[in-house]
Amino acid sequence: MITFQVNGISHSVDLEADTPLLWVLRDHLKLTGTKFGCGEGLCGACTVLIDGQPQRSCQTSLAEMQDKKVTTIEGVPVSHPLKKAWLTEEVSQCGYCQPGQIMNAAGLMTSKPHPTDADIDNAMSGNLCRCGTYGRIRKAIHVASQQEGEKS
Amino acid sequence: MSEIIKLSRRELIKAGILVGGGLVLACHIPGGLRQALAAGTTPFAPNAFLRIGSDGTITVIVNKSEMGQGVYTSLPMLIAEELECDWQQVRVQPSPVAPEYDHVTFGNIMATGGSTSVRTEWERLSKAGAAAREMLIEAAAKDWKVKPSACQAKNSVVHGPGGKHLNYGELAEQAALLPVPKEPKLKKSKKHTLLGKPIKRLDSPAKINGTAIFGIDVDAPGMLTAVIARPPVFGGTVKSFDAKKALAVAGVREVVAVDAGVAVVADGFWPAQKGRGLLEIVWDEGQWASINTPAMREEYAKLAATPGAKAYSSGDAAAELDKADRKFTAEYEVPYLAHAPMEPLNCFVDLKPDSGLVRTGSQFQTVDRAAAAGVAGLQPEQVTFETTFLGGGFGRRACPASDFIIEAAQVAKAVKKPVKVIRTREDDMRAGFYRPMWYDRINACLDKQGRPLAWQHTIVGQSIAAGTSFENAMVKDGIDSTSVEGAADLPYAIPNVLVDLHTTKNGVPVLWWRSVGHSHTAFVVESFLDELAHATGQDPYKYRRSLLAKHPRHLQVLETVAQKAGWGKPLPAGVGRGIAVHESFGSFVAQVAEVSMTDKDQVQVKRVVCAIDCGKIVNPDTITAQMEGAIIFGLSAALYGAITLKNGQVEQGNFDGYPLVQMDDAPKIEVHIVKSNEPPGGVGEPGVPPLAPAMANALFAVSGARVRSLPITPDQVRAAMGKA
Ligand code: FES
Ligand code: FES
Numbered sequence: 001m002i003t004f005q006v007n008g009i010s011h012s013v014d015l016e017a018d019t020p021l022l023w024v025l026r027d028h029l030k031l032t033g034t035k036f037g038c039g040e041g042l043c044g045a046c047t048v049l050i051d052g053q054p055q056r057s058c059q060t061s062l063a064e065m066q067d068k069k070v071t072t073i074e075g076v077p078v079s080h081p082l083k084k085a086w087l088t089e090e091v092s093q094c095g096y097c098q099p100g101q102i103m104n105a106a107g108l109m110t111s112k113p114h115p116t117d118a119d120i121d122n123a124m125s126g127n128l129c130r131c132g133t134y135g136r137i138r139k140a141i142h143v144a145s146q147q148e149g150e151k152s
Numbered sequence: 153m154s155e156i157i158k159l160s161r162r163e164l165i166k167a168g169i170l171v172g173g174g175l176v177l178a179c180h181i182p183g184g185l186r187q188a189l190a191a192g193t194t195p196f197a198p199n200a201f202l203r204i205g206s207d208g209t210i211t212v213i214v215n216k217s218e219m220g221q222g223v224y225t226s227l228p229m230l231i232a233e234e235l236e237c238d239w240q241q242v243r244v245q246p247s248p249v250a251p252e253y254d255h256v257t258f259g260n261i262m263a264t265g266g267s268t269s270v271r272t273e274w275e276r277l278s279k280a281g282a283a284a285r286e287m288l289i290e291a292a293a294k295d296w297k298v299k300p301s302a303c304q305a306k307n308s309v310v311h312g313p314g315g316k317h318l319n320y321g322e323l324a325e326q327a328a329l330l331p332v333p334k335e336p337k338l339k340k341s342k343k344h345t346l347l348g349k350p351i352k353r354l355d356s357p358a359k360i361n362g363t364a365i366f367g368i369d370v371d372a373p374g375m376l377t378a379v380i381a382r383p384p385v386f387g388g389t390v391k392s393f394d395a396k397k398a399l400a401v402a403g404v405r406e407v408v409a410v411d412a413g414v415a416v417v418a419d420g421f422w423p424a425q426k427g428r429g430l431l432e433i434v435w436d437e438g439q440w441a442s443i444n445t446p447a448m449r450e451e452y453a454k455l456a457a458t459p460g461a462k463a464y465s466s467g468d469a470a471a472e473l474d475k476a477d478r479k480f481t482a483e484y485e486v487p488y489l490a491h492a493p494m495e496p497l498n499c500f501v502d503l504k505p506d507s508g509l510v511r512t513g514s515q516f517q518t519v520d521r522a523a524a525a526g527v528a529g530l531q532p533e534q535v536t537f538e539t540t541f542l543g544g545g546f547g548r549r550a551c552p553a554s555d556f557i558i559e560a561a562q563v564a565k566a567v568k569k570p571v572k573v574i575r576t577r578e579d580d581m582r583a584g585f586y587r588p589m590w591y592d593r594i595n596a597c598l599d600k601q602g603r604p605l606a607w608q609h610t611i612v613g614q615s616i617a618a619g620t621s622f623e624n625a626m627v628k629d630g631i632d633s634t635s636v637e638g639a640a641d642l643p644y645a646i647p648n649v650l651v652d653l654h655t656t657k658n659g660v661p662v663l664w665w666r667s668v669g670h671s672h673t674a675f676v677v678e679s680f681l682d683e684l685a686h687a688t689g690q691d692p693y694k695y696r697r698s699l700l701a702k703h704p705r706h707l708q709v710l711e712t713v714a715q716k717a718g719w720g721k722p723l724p725a726g727v728g729r730g731i732a733v734h735e736s737f738g739s740f741v742a743q744v745a746e747v748s749m750t751d752k753d754q755v756q757v758k759r760v761v762c763a764i765d766c767g768k769i770v771n772p773d774t775i776t777a778q779m780e781g782a783i784i785f786g787l788s789a790a791l792y793g794a795i796t797l798k799n800g801q802v803e804q805g806n807f808d809g810y811p812l813v814q815m816d817d818a819p820k821i822e823v824h825i826v827k828s829n830e831p832p833g834g835v836g837e838p839g840v841p842p843l844a845p846a847m848a849n850a851l852f853a854v855s856g857a858r859v860r861s862l863p864i865t866p867d868q869v870r871a872a873m874g875k876a
Contacts, residue, residue, distance in 0.1 A: 086360045
């Protein structure tokens with residue numbers, strides 16, 4: 001039995017220890033906002049925050065999760081600057097990659113509240129978008145970081 | 153920042169509540185869908201596409217699949233414009249499969265493809281909205297005992313003489329009793345308030361909240377999840393298998409053989425996947441186990457040097473070429489490509505003795521429903537087909553073979569429980585359906601001014617439609633129109649043209665891939681034209697212009713893109729510009745690419761300027777987004793994309809072997825929409841074709857390397873430059 005928090009709620013999960021967090025979230029906790037894209041750490045669609053750090057949930061096994069705190073896309077408030085910027089910049093096309101993009105961007109902004117283009121390249125390359133929304137993702141991150149600046 | 157990420161209890165509850173209501177979310181609740189569509193539950197249902205509730209809610213029923221291209225917004229905009237309704241009240245419901253939702257021009261099927269959604273639905277949906285508006289006005293006029301002409305509709309309210317007004321909700325019941333006007337009057341375009349405006353997408357909130365339901369997210373009580381072990385080569389079959397070890401995995405319920413291979417059915421994806429790894433299977437590899445890409449290339453190249461079936465001819469190209477002193481010949485090739493949508497294929501099926509339910513993303517619902525019914529031994533009408541969001545389509549979910557539907561139906565039939573089959577990325581990439589590999593050879597000769605006098609283009613590759621239910625409609629006299637589109641209809645003023653085709657056959661399953669035949673013909677035609685311009689010392693932009701005098705729409709996008717890109721202006725050292733223009737799916741697109749090279753001979757595209765004329769427009773921001781996306785899609789193919797076969801096996805399996813453009817190699821993109829009153833054209837696909845030739849032409853401009861084979865890898869560049 002592994003106990004950890006997801007979006008502020010504690011869960012005790014009794015599954016094979018090698019089950020990737022991705023499938024614990026999707027199949028057992030029914031949090032399907034976190035997506036499966038490659039299963040090999042190559043696409044970023046499954047990105048969540050674990051103790052505040054962006055991690056690929058397809059590469060994280062349940063065994064590593066004891067006492068950890070996970071945030072998924074469902075746990076990011078709609079008032080979050082990134083979510084707001086994603087709407088004003090009209091980033092989403094098919095939308096499948098976007099939860100992973102937003103979670104990874106959230107991790108970036110925690111470490112760099114005002115990322116440069118190079119910071120964004122560095123952090124966000126590896127989160128694939130087959131619909132090609134990269135330009136708008138970049139813009140939305142900049143917009144969100146300005147909102148953050150105004151607030152503080 | 154971190155405190156924002158932390159979830160408050162209130163937010164959680166809010167998210168939970170949001171699932172049940174709100175503007176956009178209505179589109180993913182199948183229960184809600186059934187309700188809204190059932191006759192009698194909404195007072196006013198003037199046609200198949202519109203429901204108005206007594207609370208004023210406007211429900212637009214959309215018969216096209218939302219795969220990123222924005223149809224859940226653009227199609228409601230067409231109705232709302234004529235309806236004169238409050239846009240905030242508009243909700244979307246995906247349509248069921250029924251004849252009234254069939255494609256306007258594809259025959260008796262519900263389908264999303266060919267960049268046709270706005271083009272083919274414009275009139276039908278505009279009229280649907282206008283008819284409802286007239287009925288609502290008529291209902292109000294009756295109530296007030298005035299002439300309808302004395303009333304006006306605006307923002308979901310009908311206004312009458314003396315400040316009288318009634319809103320649509322109040323009028324819905326009375327309007328429903330009136331006859332539906334056959335020829336409602338459409339608004340003049342200068343009166344449009346929605347069309348032509350960058351309206352926000354209705355599906356965006358659900359897509360950033362994790363509440364949008366894609367096929368892979370479908371769940372149902374008692375549902376099991378399956379993954380299928382598939383033959384290593386196309387056409388392979390199971391000889392025998394031992395499931396003992398797989399069945400020992402905790403969570404694995406059953407192992408069953410289906411046509412696609414051996415399915416491991418489990419409580420969730422992970423045990424199914426683990427179980428699959430432990431299967432012991434003996435395969436019969438069948439007749440295609442010896443396919444190798446290099447040998448196939450050689451065969452194609454040989455064919456390309458011989459005349460094929462005539463696809464188009466004007467003048468006498470052969471005679472002119474015979475006479476010519478100087479001939480220009482070039483051979484081009486492009487590989488098989490996978491669609492690789494970010495959402496790997498999947499399908500949910502639940503079969504009962506006299507009914508069935510399929511829930512997944514599809515571009516061919518009628519075909520897919522019939523396929524599932526066929527497996528189940530049911531009539532198509534007994535099967536309910538619910539369309540989810542598609543995590544990308546690009547043609548892959550418009551599969552005449554319904555491969556991903558049939559395999560799920562077979563598993564569901566075998567286990568007699570609701571089942572969702574999920575393909576892993578490797579399954580998705582290796583189990584087939586690719587853009588065909590093509591080989592092209594062009595011969596040309598020039599007149600005294602250096603203009604093409606004769607142009608002979610031989611194309612070699614598989615037919616997509618052959619052997620499918622689309623063959624009759626798409627293959628004429630042995631020519632699959634999609635094999636030669638963009639080559640057999642050249643806009644350039646060339647007096648003698650011959651285009652011929654060799655249709656090859658092999659076991660590699662092929663399918664339409666975003667822009668279909670244009671994805672290779674634009675590369676060939678626009679690259680070769682560039683070669684001719686350079687060979688005669690002419691500017692490639694001016695050369696094209698001189699040959700397009702009779703094609704004003706080509707000319708306009710070409711001139712626009714040249715001007716916006718600063719064609720002819722000096723560039724920094726090490727940067728080159730290339731240009732291309734191409735018509736497809738009723739739209740005209742020109743692009744200028746700016747390219748440099750790393751010291752490792754890797755091409756880098758820094759900037760792409762794009763101009764499109766797609767006729768009358770609905771949502772300009774969607775058009776811009778589709779151009780941006782198409783350029784990245786085209787760039788992934790031009791830089792990296794190749795599916796290759798070794799001993800019948802696909803060599804790529806995941807994004808390491810089949811890379812996509814990422815944030816750090818995405819160019820700056822500028823899109824310019826040319827004003828046009830022409831009939832609407834497509835926007836999903838036309839942005840793809842010009843990218844590869846614009847990039848290849850820019851590479852030539854900066855380096856002198858003419859690469860005629862995609863993808864343009866450092867090896868290709870070195871070979872073209874004569875470097876070892
Ligand atoms: S699914 Fe985890 S990185 Fe792709
Ligand atoms: S929006 Fe479709 S994959 Fe990114």
